[in-house]
Amino acid sequence: METPVSTLLGETVTESEADEVKALAEKLEVINLQFARRKALRRSALHWGLVAVCVGILAVTAVLVVVNSPYLGWDYSAPETAVMGVAIHAFEWGFVRLAPFVLIAAAAGVFLMRKRG
Numbered sequence: 001m002e003t004p005v006s007t008l009l010g011e012t013v014t015e016s017e018a019d020e021v022k023a024l025a026e027k028l029e030v031i032n033l034q035f036a037r038r039k040a041l042r043r044s045a046l047h048w049g050l051v052a053v054c055v056g057i058l059a060v061t062a063v064l065v066v067v068n069s070p071y072l073g074w075d076y077s078a079p080e081t082a083v084m085g086v087a088i089h090a091f092e093w094g095f096v097r098l099a100p101f102v103l104i105a106a107a108a109g110v111f112l113m114r115k116r117g
Contacts, residue, residue, distance in 0.1 A: 043113065046109075046113065047109075047110060047113045047114075050106045050107075050109040050110045050113070051106075051110055053102065053103075053106040054103060054107055054110065057099050057102060057103045057106070058103075060095065060099070061095075061099065064092060064095070064096075069089075069092065071084070071088045071089060072085075
């Protein structure tokens with residue numbers, strides 16, 4: 001029963017038009033597969049980027065805990081050590097206040113983006 005649907009419905013579709021429609025459908029299928037691959041690649045990159053953010057925050061936290069703020073004992077009468085001490089203190093102050101929020105958001109993103117199934 002290799003009768004086309006158009007013939008069954010009483011329409012007259014030439015064979016060349018049917019070939020054009022089939023070629024167009026195949027091209028659209030290829031484009032759809034390319035979009036699906038690109039979406040999967042972006043999703044994977046975002047997932048592993050969030051994992052890297054979590055690992056980076058934990059690594060910086062470990063380093064800050066191990067070094068235990070050595071700049072607090074520096075001689076601040078010298079301008080070089082004063083500027084460097086203030087810069088390190090500003091980084092540590094900002095990191096301690098922002099890192100927990102970023103870590104929670106990144107961990108939630110990793111959890112929500114995990115593969116299902």
